[in-house]
Amino acid sequence: MNKNHFLSIAILSAAGVISYSSPVLADEITCRSTLGSITVDNVRVPSGATCILSQTKVKGNIKVESNATLRASKVNVNGNIQAEYAKNVVVDSSSVIGGNIEIDESEAATIVNSRINEDLEFDENSANLVARGNTIGGNLEAFKNTGGLAIINNRINGNLQCKENRTAPRGRGNIVKGNKEDQCSRL
Template identity: 75%
Template structure:
């Protein structure tokens, strides 16, 4: 039934009867290619896949699985972006995340010029990480990363917390309302 409903909406959208931007897809979408200006409930990027979100509205959470890549540009995610064992996560171009961005036990991540209403967390990642030009409503936390991390030009309402990163984080010009702690005390 859901498949028939989805196909009917998609056909009406393609025919121009329903504007494409108003198409709403329910439940969880498995993304292996590109999702443009549509609204979905949740997005799952399966193991080994690459997902591009461009102007996409996500009413729930984006989950990035093992060895998967997420490239999100101009997205609005009501919930969280969660990556564990991911290959690469890029969030940029004025994206808005209503929850947290959590990058754990992954490789590379680049979070740029976005608004994160809660926390930005990098934990036990193995390749180059960057957080630059973001507005963060909670904390920015970087713990036990081994590929290097640059933290620059962020506005952080909470704390900037960095521990046990090798090499130590680099960057600067961060405006932090809370505390700058440990390895990030001078950033």
Template identity: 55%
Template sequence: MKKLHFAAIALLTFTGLNLPVSPSMAEEISCQGTLGAITVDNVKVPSGKTCNLNGTRVQGTVKVESNATLNARGARIVGDVQGENAAAVNVLNNSTVGGSVQVKQGLAANVSASAINGDIQFESNRGALVANSNRIGGSLQAFQNTGGLRINTNRINGNLQCKENRPFPLGGGNIVQGSKEDQCSAL
């Protein structure tokens, strides 16, 4: 299909016809500041910047780049929230994520009072991490974090898995349909 698309562009250009050709990719918006109750395709939070999604609907994925901060409050995100080397990833106040929340090799994260249809994954982060009062359709996994981890009163359809976190995770009151494993076995 892509070959045919490019062949059509080449043919139109070669014949001198300059007809508009629409891209088949979804649009990505660079968020620096605040987005209110609007609908966008995909969101990228650029390195070192802060993005506030207040009641925003994201049809795709939110990517939080190095040293960037995401504050999502009452947001509706169809895809994933992905933060790698991010300063902070906060998904709060009745936000909904259709995919997973993945925070890796960054600093802090707070996922509270929200619905996550996929997994919450905290891996190799150096700052404080919180998962509080969420409905999680998949598993909550926390591996090799060093800034402290609090996991309270979540309803988890999958497993609660914690390994190699220093200090040990704290919390309790979690309802887990699967198994509570390793460092989180008592939570």
């Protein structure tokens, strides 16, 4: 390369014409109170906090941490809602979830009158769980829960799978395109 070529690169770089790609990091909102009708990238509900989302649009995911509570009403989430060791998760009022709702090793959860494009999973939770009036694009899976589980009037495009829950899940009126399996075979 000649001197003029290097000089051109130096001038263009200084002017900001040449750019270098760098990873784009999504912004994450830490929610300890109420978020209304706004759009955010990702939401994190930190340990012990309570977050109320009302008509909030989340372009990414919601993560609910240990002993935290999420109350989401009329939300639109492009990604997933993931709760691990959470105190309580409530999703209702025509909320739309583009991915999964996963409630693992938590206490209570109530998922009502919402659309979940992929799976709804309840795994090893210790308090009352409710899935009522939802449209689920994938499976509803409930494994090893101990606080009671009601599965009522859901439309499930995949399977309804329930294993090793104490007590056995109760429910009625579920329309399942796949299979109703194990403890949920009669729901």
